[in-house]
Amino acid sequence: MPFCPNCGAEVEGRYCAKCGAALEDKTPLPPPVPIAASAGGLPENTAAALCYVLGLITGIIFLVLAPYNQNKLIRFHAFQSIFLNVAVVIISWAITLILPWSVWRLLGILDLGIFVLWVYMLVMTYQGKKILLPVIGDLAAKQA
Numbered sequence: 001m002p003f004c005p006n007c008g009a010e011v012e013g014r015y016c017a018k019c020g021a022a023l024e025d026k027t028p029l030p031p032p033v034p035i036a037a038s039a040g041g042l043p044e045n046t047a048a049a050l051c052y053v054l055g056l057i058t059g060i061i062f063l064v065l066a067p068y069n070q071n072k073l074i075r076f077h078a079f080q081s082i083f084l085n086v087a088v089v090i091i092s093w094a095i096t097l098i099l100p101w102s103v104w105r106l107l108g109i110l111d112l113g114i115f116v117l118w119v120y121m122l123v124m125t126y127q128g129k130k131i132l133l134p135v136i137g138d139l140a141a142k143q144a
Contacts, residue, residue, distance in 0.1 A: 041067075048077040049126035052118065055085040076144035077125055083136040084121075088114055 002023060003009065004016035014023050042050070051062050051074065059081035062068045069075060095110060124131050132141070 044071065044073060045126055045128045047071070047074050049122050051077040051081045052084075052121050052125065055118075056082055059085070072144050073130065076130070076140050079143040080133060080136055080140035081121075083139055084117075084133065087136060 002011050004011050004019060004021055004023070006021035007016060007019040009016055009018040011017070011023055015021070016023070047062065047068055051059050059078040062074055062078040063082075068078075092110065121131060132138070
């Protein structure tokens with residue numbers, strides 16, 4: 001039978017009947033649930049989203065780093081990021097050959113579309129959704 005640390009009386013339950021002091025609950029708390037992380041310490045969705053941050057550069061970095069290049073989802077997003085950036089460079093180059101540079105810059109539609117796609121890929125990947133881009137996604141899935 002436990003005793004009250006405040007007044008020394010015998011206690012039944014969690015509170016002392018004599019002085020009303022609460023006894024400490026000495027039941028151990030369950031261990032905290034860890035967040036699912038990849039082998040390198042970053043959560044899988046964070047590492048996959050980071051593949052898109054600097055495009056070609058971060059895609060290559062995540063393909064080279066040892067713990068991340070073993071994860072199929074991170075490899076997919078790294079390849080998709082690389083292929084997307086290569087496609088953007090090729091399309092931009094082709095449009096500048098067709099249109100004069102000043103007209104292309106005034107339109108700015110391509111730049112806005114690329115920016116919106118980049119933000120969309122970052123957000124959706126961070127939320128854990130796997131977005132497959134039309135041609136690029138199939139190529140990336142084969143490589144991953």
